[in-house]
Amino acid sequence: MSPTPPEPEPGRSARPARPARPARAAALRVEGLHVTVGHGRTEAVRDVSFDILPGEAVGLVGESGSGKTLTCRSVLGLPSPGVAVSAGRIALGGTANDSPGSADTDLVALTDRQWQQVRGTRIGAVFQDPGSYLNPALTVGRQLGEPLRRRGLTRAQARRRAVELFEAVGLHDPERVHDSYPHELSGGMLQRVLIAVAISGDPQLLVADEATTALDTVVQAEVLDLLGVLRDRHGLALLLVSHDLAVVAEVCDRVLVLYAGEVVEEGPTAEVVAAPAHPYTEALLRVAALGRRDRRELAVIPGRPPEPGTAGSGCRFAPRCEYATTACTEQAVPLTPVPRTGRRAARCLRSAELPLTGVRERTDVTQRTEVPV
Numbered sequence: 001m002s003p004t005p006p007e008p009e010p011g012r013s014a015r016p017a018r019p020a021r022p023a024r025a026a027a028l029r030v031e032g033l034h035v036t037v038g039h040g041r042t043e044a045v046r047d048v049s050f051d052i053l054p055g056e057a058v059g060l061v062g063e064s065g066s067g068k069t070l071t072c073r074s075v076l077g078l079p080s081p082g083v084a085v086s087a088g089r090i091a092l093g094g095t096a097n098d099s100p101g102s103a104d105t106d107l108v109a110l111t112d113r114q115w116q117q118v119r120g121t122r123i124g125a126v127f128q129d130p131g132s133y134l135n136p137a138l139t140v141g142r143q144l145g146e147p148l149r150r151r152g153l154t155r156a157q158a159r160r161r162a163v164e165l166f167e168a169v170g171l172h173d174p175e176r177v178h179d180s181y182p183h184e185l186s187g188g189m190l191q192r193v194l195i196a197v198a199i200s201g202d203p204q205l206l207v208a209d210e211a212t213t214a215l216d217t218v219v220q221a222e223v224l225d226l227l228g229v230l231r232d233r234h235g236l237a238l239l240l241v242s243h244d245l246a247v248v249a250e251v252c253d254r255v256l257v258l259y260a261g262e263v264v265e266e267g268p269t270a271e272v273v274a275a276p277a278h279p280y281t282e283a284l285l286r287v288a289a290l291g292r293r294d295r296r297e298l299a300v301i302p303g304r305p306p307e308p309g310t311a312g313s314g315c316r317f318a319p320r321c322e323y324a325t326t327a328c329t330e331q332a333v334p335l336t337p338v339p340r341t342g343r344r345a346a347r348c349l350r351s352a353e354l355p356l357t358g359v360r361e362r363t364d365v366t367q368r369t370e371v372p373v
């Protein structure tokens with residue numbers, strides 16, 4: 001976390017008031033990440049920092065275009081053409097050796113070849129639209145078995161391990177699933193297959209980018225439960241990206257709310273959802289499927305976020321903010337600790353005085369069902 005400390009009072013020391021870093025080694029540490037698009041011409045992600053501890057789930061939430069995918073693809077070393085990390089550091093905790101992705105390695109500096117070693121072993125990933133990541137001409141068991149065989153397992157061992165993994169992600173009749181082609185499985189089953197592939201290298205970090213967005217609400221709830229179970233059972237660190245705060249609230253211990261490429265609020269999810277400190281978070285809560293459906297006031301937040309490079313000098317949300325004053329548009333607003341909270345920060349001049357509304361009840365409109373794992 002990197003909230004900008006407030007100005008010290010006259011006569012007091014300038015000790016930064018940033019929230020303390022957790023004592024345990026982070027599974028992932030992102031520090032001061034800046035990402036440019038258009039071959040370096042435009043900054044689309046600015047100064048994003050966060051840690052994820054082993055066994056912890058952190059959510060990145062924001063509307064389309066807020067910078068979630070640029071951030072998570074940077075963590076995965078998968079930038080699109082013309083996109084680059086222009087500043088910052090990304091490090092994985094855990095192993096203290098000089099292998100790619102060890103605690104001391106800045107992942108930003110890795111070569112493509114080194115990234116290939118890190119992805120699949122240290123970091124697993126699942127995305128939206130699982131069908132497009134699987135070869136329609138091969139059984140899903142073979143597609144999971146091939147990376148296992150590359151790691152030295154015999155054909156029989158790879159089959160046994162694949163069946164175990166399919167069982168671990170809650171697929172019924174895993175032997176039959178093993179011998180099925182992608183078109184023979186439902187969207188939810190395919191997403192479980194991809195989760196099995198993602199965890200097959202025993203990674204410390206699982207990145208899920210809109211992994212449940214294409215699924216119907218019941219299956220979405222089941223897959224979210226599965227991610228939570230994997231985190232709890234295997235101590236996986238989870239980075240969950242979603243446009244829907246309800247999805248993040250289901251699984252994540254902490255949340256970062258992104259707007260126009262900047263973190264505008266961060267903190268423990270339950271606290272942020274119950275009492276948002278930024279008007280954008282409040283607006284996201286109104287459109288999320290959180291709480292009772294009849295409390296949803298808006299289908300979308302009015303207005304549009306600025307395109308990268310077009311925001312004015314003040315708060316980037318000010319043009320859409322019902323609480324904005326002239327002061328909000330005059331100067332950049334730093335991310336500052338939220339008073340009387342432990343690990344929360346917000347980028348709003350007025351957060352201490354605004355009567356922002358949160359969602360206190362955890363009434364779940366996605367009809368959670370137990371996952372058979």
Ligand SMILES: Nc1ncnc2c1ncn2[C@@H]1O[C@H](COP(=O)(O)OP(=O)(O)OP(=O)(O)O)[C@@H](O)[C@H]1O
Pocket residue numbers: 037038044062063064065066067068069070071080081082083243307308
């Ligand atoms: N390859 C690219 N070239 C130019 N601009 C890009 C590129 N990728 C992303 N952008 C711009 O950067 C901003 C952030 O994009 P990003 O994909 O990270 O948003 P997002 O929050 O993940 O949204 P979505 O949910 O729609 O994927 C957007 O304005 C987008 O148009």
